[in-house]
Amino acid sequence: MELKSLLEQRSETSWKNYIPHISIDSVIFGFHDGTLKVLLLKMKDQELWGLPGGYVYKEEPLDAAAVRILKDRAGATDIYLQQFYTFGDLNRSEGFFEDYPDTLWNKQRFISIGYYALVDYSKVGIIMDEFSTACEWKDIEQLPPFMMDHRQIFDKALLTLRKQLNNKPIGxxxxxxxxxxxxxxxxxxxxxxxxxxxxxxxxxxxxxxxxxxxxxxxxxxxxxxxxxxxxxxxxxxxxxxxxxxxxx
Amino acid sequence: MELKSLLEQRSETSWKNYIPHISIDSVIFGFHDGTLKVLLLKMKDQELWGLPGGYVYKEEPLDAAAVRILKDRAGATDIYLQQFYTFGDLNRSEGFFEDYPDTLWNKQRFISIGYYALVDYSKVGIIMDEFSTACEWKDIEQLPPFMMDHRQIFDKALLTLRKQLNNKPIGxxxxxxxxxxxxxxxxxxxxxxxxxxxxxxxxxxxxxxxxxxxxxxxxxxxxxxxxxxxxxxxxxxxxxxxxxxxxx
Incomplete structure (x- = not known):
């Protein structure tokens, strides 16, 4: 099914289950073969790459949602996960859904809470979701173009690692x-x-x-x-x- | 007017103007006479103290909302202001409004973005709002009991200052x-x-x-x-x- 139909089909359930206006974006880092990598995905019918993310159930704590989203994507629990910044500018993603009906779940304004995860590259397996055509580890020194403000979110996560290198068990x-x-x-x-x-x-x-x-x-x-x-x-x-x- | 009537009276406008489920809490620090102080307020008909906070207009960037809320409370602009953490547990504040109708703006689940501000104590003037009966600088070594999860938000802000003392112009x-x-x-x-x-x-x-x-x-x-x-x-x-x- 193409992306548009899929999103429209899911919209009603999303409005019913999730807190509106809140999303989570995850920057998942792994180190392999002398390169630091980040897990990116490509949505159906799209050329740009994005960060895996998701929404928060109405009766779910924020941190629990971040753990669930990470598990859904990397199939792993017991992973080092830290909230690092909340992104609340205007028009972060609305323009992406310009051609969609205004009632579409994805078209509302989202304030997104960023989490970074550090995973043992050898121990996780990537899981694709139905909205994506690709989900890959990308070398952070050779990143492809990102969708929406995801490059900004990635940059802030990397800056956070740099600042926390002497205080958190990043290595x-x-x-x-x-x-x-x-x-x-x-x-x-x-x-x-x-x-x-x-x-x-x-x-x-x-x-x-x-x-x-x-x-x-x-x-x-x-x-x-x-x-x-x-x-x-x-x-x-x-x-x-x-x-x-x-x-x- | 008592707090209950006032909140009910404002509820409809709040639903119209603000993004639901999102709030901001500000931890405003000032240093005076050898003591570090935090600006707290006491709501009408309440015994506990709380942090000044507010909501985000539908077409307002998150950071701009934090600046506006700080200006409304301390009458000052050009103040050092930093986002430090987002609080998203369940039942952060819902219990406080137990006796109110379910449609009350304040009774919904809020995910709150915490900002800390560092102000030159001698240059700001406290401004009271209509929901409060007191707004005072309190010595952080002699804090009164807090409402909701505001003590946790304060503690996280202070911990952030401690961690950032060598990297941010806190002094x-x-x-x-x-x-x-x-x-x-x-x-x-x-x-x-x-x-x-x-x-x-x-x-x-x-x-x-x-x-x-x-x-x-x-x-x-x-x-x-x-x-x-x-x-x-x-x-x-x-x-x-x-x-x-x-x-x-």
Whole structure:
């Protein structure tokens, strides 16, 4: 079914079930193969990409709605999820539905609450919904054009990661359980959007005393395998509470 | 007029003018006489205190509504105002209006966007509205009981100040243009909720090189007057951008 018919068909139920004027947009980050990725979808009959989102049931707490929407999309629970900003400008999305009847659910003014999620890339499976023709991980350094104000929402989420890097368990939630020093450095460089000096970065990380070094390096390859590390969760949480001091 | 009649009388206009289900709550901070204060109001016929708030006109951007509400209450524009969190639990305020008709504007479920404001205490004048019998600055270390979930909103705002102390111009916006070292230390102690060692605090502040020392100390008193300082705004902004590193 084409998008227009589908939206019109769902409109009445949406008006009945959801709180009007409120939506949720999720910025779902995953780290894989040295690149930070975000989960985007393409709606039927559309060229632009958008963030997965949804609405809040009339008797559902806001945070519970964000968890449900994430589960519907990434099939995973127990994921690190944080509200980061609420977007309330005029004409955020109304223009997109210009050619639709005024009574269409999607055509009203929406104030959207942004949540970001940090997922272990290897543990989630993408789930497509009926409104979309594609749902993919996109490298944040090569993003396609976005629909509506979704680029602005994405940018604010990334800025929030950058600001919270020393206070929230962002590395822990994006990296696999065991990682190499080059991997964590790469992740920090992408989030901070700058090259870091390798020696300085290693020294700082080690000084914070938040990592455990594993005895067995990763196998494979002809050269000496790189050392593997994990977060020492207790020390990491304690350090974050105080805030890792100093720039990178 | 008593509160009930007044709310019922206004209900129809509110439904006509405002976006349903959306409200704004403002946590307005001011610093005076060595105490951090918050502006609270007491509604007619009520014993508990609440935060000043309001609603969003159908054709008004969210941030513009927050500015308008602040102006209506503190009579001031050009005030440092930041969105900090959106509160979306069930039954935030519905119980308060239990005895009212279901069609009352105020009785619907509201998702409330929290903004905090930092004002120069000496420059604002409190404005009472028709729903209130009192509007006062309250010392945050001696707060009265709050209505609805307003204590939770206040606590989250204060926690946000604490987290942002090294990244946002919080001292600058709360202190008068010229201040003494004991004054800024007191403000930091209140926000951080801990005693700071005087010598360490002074050394850190001076090392950041963000203050200007004035030639003329404050007059009055028999003893030597304390030195006066101001923020060196350019250096302060630059330092905040990097983030003042390290705990206090």
């Amino acid at each position: 822990y939630n994006l990296l696999p359980e065991q990682f190499t020093m080059p991997e964590i450095q790469k992740l920090y460089e992408i989030i901070l959007d700058k090259k870091l000096n390798r020696g300085n970065f290693y020294r700082k990380l080690l000084r914070y005393d938040i990592l455990l070094k594993h005895e067995e390096p990763r196998k494979g390859g002809a050269h000496r395998a790189p050392d593997l590390y994990s977060f020492d969760l207790e020390k990491y949480q304690k350090a974050l509470k105080e805030g890792l001091s100093g720039g990178w | 600058y916006n709360l202190l008068p243009e010229q201040f003494t070292m004991p004054e800024i230390q007191k403000l930091y102690e209140i926000i951080l909720d801990k005693k700071l060692n005087r010598g360490n605090f002074y050394r850190k502040l001076l090392r950041y090189d963000i203050l200007l020392k004035h030639e003329e100390p404050r007059k009055g008193g028999a003893h030597r007057a304390p030195d006066l300082y101001s923020f060196d705004l350019e250096k302060y902004q630059k330092a905040l951008k990097e983030g003042l590193s390290g705990g206090w």
